[in-house]
Amino acid sequence: MNLRLLSLVFGPFAFGTSAFVFVGLIDPMARGLDISVPLVGQLQTAFAIACGIGGPILARLLAGVDRKALLTLVMTILVVMNVASALAPDFASIAAIRVAGGLFAALTLPISSTIAVGMVPEANRPAAIATVLAGYTLAFLIGMPMGTILGNAYGWRAAFWFAAAIALVATIAIAIGAPGKVAAPHPAGGGFKAALKGDNPHLMVVTLLAFVATFTTVSYIGPVITAVTGLKGAAIGGVQIATGIGSLFGLPVGAVLARLPVRRALLILLSVTGATQLMFSVGMTNDLGGLAIPLLVLVMAMGSAALFATAPVIQTRLAQNAGPAATIAFALNGSMIYFGQGLGASMGGSVTATLGLGRIGLAGASVAAIAIVVIAMLRPKTGASGATAGMPEAKI
Numbered sequence: 001m002n003l004r005l006l007s008l009v010f011g012p013f014a015f016g017t018s019a020f021v022f023v024g025l026i027d028p029m030a031r032g033l034d035i036s037v038p039l040v041g042q043l044q045t046a047f048a049i050a051c052g053i054g055g056p057i058l059a060r061l062l063a064g065v066d067r068k069a070l071l072t073l074v075m076t077i078l079v080v081m082n083v084a085s086a087l088a089p090d091f092a093s094i095a096a097i098r099v100a101g102g103l104f105a106a107l108t109l110p111i112s113s114t115i116a117v118g119m120v121p122e123a124n125r126p127a128a129i130a131t132v133l134a135g136y137t138l139a140f141l142i143g144m145p146m147g148t149i150l151g152n153a154y155g156w157r158a159a160f161w162f163a164a165a166i167a168l169v170a171t172i173a174i175a176i177g178a179p180g181k182v183a184a185p186h187p188a189g190g191g192f193k194a195a196l197k198g199d200n201p202h203l204m205v206v207t208l209l210a211f212v213a214t215f216t217t218v219s220y221i222g223p224v225i226t227a228v229t230g231l232k233g234a235a236i237g238g239v240q241i242a243t244g245i246g247s248l249f250g251l252p253v254g255a256v257l258a259r260l261p262v263r264r265a266l267l268i269l270l271s272v273t274g275a276t277q278l279m280f281s282v283g284m285t286n287d288l289g290g291l292a293i294p295l296l297v298l299v300m301a302m303g304s305a306a307l308f309a310t311a312p313v314i315q316t317r318l319a320q321n322a323g324p325a326a327t328i329a330f331a332l333n334g335s336m337i338y339f340g341q342g343l344g345a346s347m348g349g350s351v352t353a354t355l356g357l358g359r360i361g362l363a364g365a366s367v368a369a370i371a372i373v374v375i376a377m378l379r380p381k382t383g384a385s386g387a388t389a390g391m392p393e394a395k396i
Contacts, residue, residue, distance in 0.1 A: 016139025141244020211340025
């Protein structure tokens with residue numbers, strides 16, 4: 001067991017918890033802040049857009065900084081952001097705090113992934129990336145549900161205190177366990193042009209659309225669970241665990257699918273995404289009786305698994321194409337993740353305000369269908385079909 005690699009898991013865990021800890025508390029936050037439910041959901045949009053803007057810019061500006069030192073600093077910023085959010089008096093203050101924190105928090109995934117791929121042979125990169133991203137799945141398995149449970153028991157501000165505690169643990173774990181003196185590639189080989197080589201731009205667009213489709217519903221998962229099952233309060237946290245379980249299965253599945261042609265793997269995963277989004281709307285617009293809870297748990301798990309399985313598939317190819325510009329490529333793809341989360345939250349809020357909560361799954365499925373069309377239109381390239389060592393270009 002590689003303890004240095006496992007220490008990196010704490011970074012995505014803290015980041016994901018900080019990003020989503022309040023999504024099961026949208027209703028009590030709306031009441032406590034005296035604002036609407038769709039407006040609370042836009043806190044996710046603000047954080048995600050800030051991450052999308054800050055990630056690639058700061059990754060380029062700070063390319064010469066030791067990776068471990070920078071990741072430790074980012075974790076410290078997450079601690080401060082969550083403490084400040086817990087103490088903030090109103091919605092505007094929380095939004096401003098999360099925008100400021102998101103600019104730096106965006107570096108978590110690209111830096112963690114860069115350190116991970118630099119620790120293993122190229123053939124083991126999919127597994128290394130999946131291991132690091134497992135921390136992100138822990139946010140869905142532990143962070144979100146615990147935030148919901150604590151928020152309902154002690155008030156929604158307790159969720160931000162919990163996220164701050166997780167970020168503090170991550171800061172300590174990375175400072176002690178992560179490998180030191182890890183420099184980013186020299187800027188001459190690590191610029192934006194190199195990061196966008198080959199099919200990387202197409203893969204980044206797919207990342208964007210996959211996250212828009214999924215977060216149209218995930219950003220409002222508390223109200224969605226209540227609408228489908230009638231469950232409220234701490235019970236929502238119990239159902240949320242399904243998302244974390246699905247994500248844990250998704251990463252190893254993605255590591256296996258990373259060895260298939262990219263187009264084939266992504267068509268499979270996005271078809272599942274579209275189907276699960278449709279099922280959300282079916283559940284919210286029909287009385288499913290005793291099937292409501294098991295069906296929702298299954299749909300949440302499958303949707304999460306499909307989304308997280310795309311990460312090893314896409315990130316492996318990005319690193320393969322970008323070479324020494326891997327950190328920049330990861331940061332740009334991270335921006336697509338964050339923009340996708342933000343746009344998904346915004347779309348979900350708009351659809352909820354105009355057409356009702358029951359239609360957000362249909363909106364998410366429509367975006368997944370667009371992503372499928374984009375992938376299907378890509379022309380296969382000649383070259384190797386796997387992501388193994390020595391294979392410079394993979395088939396689409």
